[in-house]
Amino acid sequence: MMPDAPDRRSADPNEGIMRATSRALRDHGYADLTIKRIAEEYGKSTAAIHYHYDTKDDLLAAYLDHLIDQFASSVREVETTDPAERMDLLLDKLLVDVAEYRELLVAMLEMRSQAPYKEAFRERFRQNDEYLRYMLKAVINHGIDEGVFRDVDADHAARALMTIVDGARTRAVVLDDGEALETARQTADEYVETVLVADD
Amino acid sequence: MMPDAPDRRSADPNEGIMRATSRALRDHGYADLTIKRIAEEYGKSTAAIHYHYDTKDDLLAAYLDHLIDQFASSVREVETTDPAERMDLLLDKLLVDVAEYRELLVAMLEMRSQAPYKEAFRERFRQNDEYLRYMLKAVINHGIDEGVFRDVDADHAARALMTIVDGARTRAVVLDDGEALETARQTADEYVETVLVADD
DNA sequence: CGCTTTTGACTGACTAGTCAGTAAGTACGA
DNA sequence: TCGTACTTACTGACTAGTCAGTCAAAAGCG
Structure with missing residues (x-):
């Protein structure tokens, strides 16, 4: 339950989501990329992702x-x-x-x-x-x-x-x-x- | 025994499924290709596809x-x-x-x-x-x-x-x-x- | 306090694959 | 030639699981 250390230096949520997306893509590929997996890398819930991006x-x-x-x-x-x-x-x-x-x-x-x-x-x-x-x-x-x-x-x-x-x-x-x-x-x-x- | 009867003219199920798969791929692409869509092109049920191919x-x-x-x-x-x-x-x-x-x-x-x-x-x-x-x-x-x-x-x-x-x-x-x-x-x-x- | 951010619980749609049962055809024995 | 056994091809209903997206409530913070 620790995908990556939460880097406090860049508190910009967008930057964090971009990095999470990148890791999820590397680990699972695009076909198996889900909001849930991105959220896991991000360390927050899926709804948190939907708060920043509608779809x-x-x-x-x-x-x-x-x-x-x-x-x-x-x-x-x-x-x-x-x-x-x-x-x-x-x-x-x-x-x-x-x-x-x-x-x-x-x-x-x-x-x-x-x-x-x-x-x-x-x-x-x-x-x-x-x-x-x-x-x-x-x-x-x-x-x-x-x-x-x-x-x-x-x-x-x-x-x-x-x-x-x-x-x-x-x-x-x-x-x-x-x-x-x-x-x-x-x-x-x-x-x-x-x-x-x-x-x- | 041998599933391939060479001169059974017409109605070879495999050939029909191949054609149905081809049409479903053209119409929907691979990402949106489902057994249901192939079955629709085939004109039969999804279970009919599973009868011929396990997965x-x-x-x-x-x-x-x-x-x-x-x-x-x-x-x-x-x-x-x-x-x-x-x-x-x-x-x-x-x-x-x-x-x-x-x-x-x-x-x-x-x-x-x-x-x-x-x-x-x-x-x-x-x-x-x-x-x-x-x-x-x-x-x-x-x-x-x-x-x-x-x-x-x-x-x-x-x-x-x-x-x-x-x-x-x-x-x-x-x-x-x-x-x-x-x-x-x-x-x-x-x-x-x-x-x-x-x-x- | 009030605003942003986040959560957990949920929905509705869709998925591959399973299963029991059916109809039609074929093989074979007497 | 009839009857029994078996095979092929298929159906409709179903399971168990996935998914993106929603929403009310709550947490954190300046």
């Missing part, structure tokens, strides 16, 4: 916003401006760093698979995808301007890389393939070097 | 077998032996032909997202993946032997292409991106032409 979907939409914000912040940390190096670091963020969050990747694929039925989910996944594609496009265009990359269709190249990223994550989860992410990291490099990089 | 998971495992068999048959139809053309037709099967089955793609992503929790599902998705990778590897090795493709790591190239395929399907479903499959078809071609095809 389960409201809570989950808020959780997605929370998660996407965190991820966007971590991408924003990439500060190099050199196009080739920046591309490298971005691909590492997307394909290497996520390997540590296996259980969250599992739950996120479950939530992604509900996008066709839940507009609130779809909206947020789209927004996140758009942001990442924008980052990739910016790097590619920068590289083209500097003559490091060939004059390719930056939008198409960004979509191609995102397809590799999504494919790798799907495969890592579905096939429980521990090497799917590394394989895809290599494939992304092949794509960058053969399609993007100008070989003088 | 819901048994039924769904049988349905996956059914589906994978169908898909493998359709891939086996590709008869060209010329490596470049065969690769082209295989990629069409994997990325173009599936566009017609949007609702089934949605339901399949849902089921795939349950693979970490259901070994029976994971097993079957792995088997299907292995089969497709084997087909791709065979074509690539054939192409290398004939000097049409460079002497690349066939296993890695097959995995790279499958990553693009899985990424495209995930994106088509999650982002409701009607062009995700076409974009990926183009990306797959770029990969084949720049990484696989021997230039000069």
Whole structure:
């Protein structure tokens, strides 16, 4: 009966509920995620959750916003401006760093698979995808301007890389393939070097 | 004795249940798939379903077998032996032909997202993946032997292409991106032409 | 005090799976 | 050829459990 030490430093109830949701998702997955399980992680009753969020979907939409914000912040940390190096670091963020969050990747694929039925989910996944594609496009265009990359269709190249990223994550989860992410990291490099990089 | 009488024309209950499961999946998705809904499509009671399959998971495992068999048959139809053309037709099967089955793609992503929790599902998705990778590897090795493709790591190239395929399907479903499959078809071609095809 | 937060008890809807019984067809023995 | 035994396919009623969400009351706090 002690899921976690109640951290008094952050008395913000929302932050606590977000953390509880995250733990419940990691432990039980999305399909078996219930208000009761979130409440157990939160250390309060289910009605306490309903006091802060009217419906389960409201809570989950808020959780997605929370998660996407965190991820966007971590991408924003990439500060190099050199196009080739920046591309490298971005691909590492997307394909290497996520390997540590296996259980969250599992739950996120479950939530992604509900996008066709839940507009609130779809909206947020789209927004996140758009942001990442924008980052990739910016790097590619920068590289083209500097003559490091060939004059390719930056939008198409960004979509191609995102397809590799999504494919790798799907495969890592579905096939429980521990090497799917590394394989895809290599494939992304092949794509960058053969399609993007100008070989003088 | 043998439950499968080969030439009992019509009224094979199993076939009917497979069709009912398929329709229920298309109409309601996996998350909202219930025995009751399958029974409604079947036109009989829920107990009739339980008469043929002990548990819901048994039924769904049988349905996956059914589906994978169908898909493998359709891939086996590709008869060209010329490596470049065969690769082209295989990629069409994997990325173009599936566009017609949007609702089934949605339901399949849902089921795939349950693979970490259901070994029976994971097993079957792995088997299907292995089969497709084997087909791709065979074509690539054939192409290398004939000097049409460079002497690349066939296993890695097959995995790279499958990553693009899985990424495209995930994106088509999650982002409701009607062009995700076409974009990926183009990306797959770029990969084949720049990484696989021997230039000069 | 009064306001926010939390609780416990509850509801109604829905779920997979069970069970006894039925109808129709088939196999077999005399 | 009749009758008995058995099989397949199914039904309707039921159990036992889950779930999100509601609500009146109470606790905590500034």
